[in-house]
Amino acid sequence: MRIETELGELDVEVVGEGQPAFLWHSLCVDRSVWSRVRDDLAAHRRLVIIDAPGHGASAAPAARFTLDECADAAIQVLEALDIDEPLDWVGNAWGGHVGIVLGAREPERLRTLTTIATLVGAVTGRRRLQVHALLAAYRLIGPRDFVVSSVMATLLSSRTRTRDGAAVAYVSTQIASIDRAAFRTTWDSIMLDRPDISDHVASLRIPTLFMTGSDDALWTPADVRAAESEFEVVTSAVIEGAAHLTALESPAETTKAILAHWDVAADV
Numbered sequence: 077m078r079i080e081t082e083l084g085e086l087d088v089e090v091v092g093e094g095q096p097a098f099l100w101h102s103l104c105v106d107r108s109v110w111s112r113v114r115d116d117l118a119a120h121r122r123l124v125i126i127d128a129p130g131h132g133a134s135a136a137p138a139a140r141f142t143l144d145e146c147a148d149a150a151i152q153v154l155e156a157l158d159i160d161e162p163l164d165w166v167g168n169a170w171g172g173h174v175g176i177v178l179g180a181r182e183p184e185r186l187r188t189l190t191t192i193a194t195l196v197g198a199v200t201g202r203r204r205l206q207v208h209a210l211l212a213a214y215r216l217i218g219p220r221d222f223v224v225s226s227v228m229a230t231l232l233s234s235r236t237r238t239r240d241g242a243a244v245a246y247v248s249t250q251i252a253s254i255d256r257a258a259f260r261t262t263w264d265s266i267m268l269d270r271p272d273i274s275d276h277v278a279s280l281r282i283p284t285l286f287m288t289g290s291d292d293a294l295w296t297p298a299d300v301r302a303a304e305s306e307f308e309v310v311t312s313a314v315i316e317g318a319a320h321l322t323a324l325e326s327p328a329e330t331t332k333a334i335l336a337h338w339d340v341a342a343d344v
């Protein structure tokens with residue numbers, strides 16, 4: 077179904093029954109990235125799974141936008157679905173950023189928060205220069221081999237790239253399908269313009285899981301363990317052999333970590 081929000085029409089899938097959970101994906105892929113964990117999670121929750129702005133079947137954003145505007149759009153989706161009870165948020169990278177902002181701003185809306193490969197700090201220094209270079213290349217030549225391989229190396233671990241041809245084909249297709257203008261707008265908004273949100277994490281009062289892949293170079297195992305030590309409500313999980321898209325690369329392990337977090341939170 078399509079739901080009108082301040083960021084345009086978002087395409088939304090609802091599956092399962094019971095307590096609600098909201099799934100928001102990473103940049104460069106759409107909601108189908110959850111396909112390998114979808115059914116197992118839907119056995120426990122009513123899943124609200126969206127295509128974020130500029131991805132999948134959702135409308136391309138008209139201009140740059142903020143994480144707060146993303147949180148507002150998520151609320152508009154929930155209101156359209158008549159969901160007003162606390163929900164379990166699961167966000168991959170971009171989706172984790174939105175969940176952190178929403179959980180800090182309106183904690184009554186979330187029962188738990190799970191973030192996957194969600195870098196809390198702003199993109200600075202060498203990493204920022206690399207993103208600029210990648211955007212410039214994409215704008216000039218589109219999804220050619222150099223661009224696709226650069227993004228692929230960030231999103232998927234070397235193990236996945238050598239052993240999981242379906243995952244590699246999926247990511248390649250996803251990158252090729254993104255509109256160039258939408259790609260630039262979303263990357264500017266979510267990568268280059270995104271502020272450090274450590275203060276939002278510090279204000280969280282809901283059970284929060286920081287998950288990442290063992291091979292993720294953007295949000296490393298050391299990063300999530302440091303966050304667990306620093307922030308009282310945060311626990312961490314590292315998915316071995318995965319990088320940025322753990323639900324695609326290691327679905328069984330990712331599902332297990334999410335369900336365990338939901339179960340522990342139920343006892344809090």
